Amino acid sequence: MTKRKNILTKLFPTLFLNPREKEFRVRLRKLLGYTPADYYLYHLAFTHKSVRDVRKLTIEKTNERLEFLGDAVLSLAMANILFEMYPKADEGFMSDMRARVVSREFFNNLGKDLGLEFFIRNEIPSFKEVEIVESILGNGFEALFGAIFLDQGFLTAQTYLNKVIKDRKINLEEIRGNNKNYKSRLLEWSQKEAKSIEYEVLDTFKENNNIIFEIAVKIDGKILGKGKGTKKKKAEQEASYEALKGLKLVD
Numbered sequence: 001m002t003k004r005k006n007i008l009t010k011l012f013p014t015l016f017l018n019p020r021e022k023e024f025r026v027r028l029r030k031l032l033g034y035t036p037a038d039y040y041l042y043h044l045a046f047t048h049k050s051v052r053d054v055r056k057l058t059i060e061k062t063n064e065r066l067e068f069l070g071d072a073v074l075s076l077a078m079a080n081i082l083f084e085m086y087p088k089a090d091e092g093f094m095s096d097m098r099a100r101v102v103s104r105e106f107f108n109n110l111g112k113d114l115g116l117e118f119f120i121r122n123e124i125p126s127f128k129e130v131e132i133v134e135s136i137l138g139n140g141f142e143a144l145f146g147a148i149f150l151d152q153g154f155l156t157a158q159t160y161l162n163k164v165i166k167d168r169k170i171n172l173e174e175i176r177g178n179n180k181n182y183k184s185r186l187l188e189w190s191q192k193e194a195k196s197i198e199y200e201v202l203d204t205f206k207e208n209n210n211i212i213f214e215i216a217v218k219i220d221g222k223i224l225g226k227g228k229g230t231k232k233k234k235a236e237q238e239a240s241y242e243a244l245k246g247l248k249l250v251d
Helices: 002-011 019-032 039-045 049-055 064-085 091-101 104-113 130-152 154-167 172-177 182-192 232-246
Strands: 197-207 210-219 222-229
Touching (some): 039 130, 064 172, 091 182
Antiparallel strands (some): 197 210
């Protein structure tokens, strides 16, 4: 029976899949527009670190490493798009544009828009809280590109990002004019005003199985803003926003 099953599995690879796995594969193919060579990579891309914490898995069994890789793939793919989109722009302009587009908010929104919530595996009791959902979907979006890169190569990852931007009618020029990179804005202001700026971690603590960072931003040694987040970058953005508010540079 086992030998017969092995033969049938090779001939009909989906014959013995459970309903959930079949639905996963159907939705994934629809999401990507192609048939993956290695479905395991995509399961990995959608496995949040909370699953590891609860089930005592090793780090390579979650999406953290793929998230790291996907971030680099997305950064390069977006750099390529901007390079072709602005043929006369200098390095400084394109670096600033990439920073605005390749951002946590941008990834969170795309993860939500693509319906990644169906795919994500997590063990977070408060998963339905909007901020947590958006953050996890953004991380999943990055990890997805890590999986695409390993499964299909950079060209497919580039093509898929182009498709996502085109299908969702994402206006990069509009993003350019709506700069929510508060850290970048605060840095620009400090350079113009000849002020020193530094970020300091005030505290780290655990909340709902997540490590929370509390960070302060100091201007000329004085704390002007504080922020919290599961990522240092997010906490720094919040701290920068508070500082900009205090300086009356944002509403």
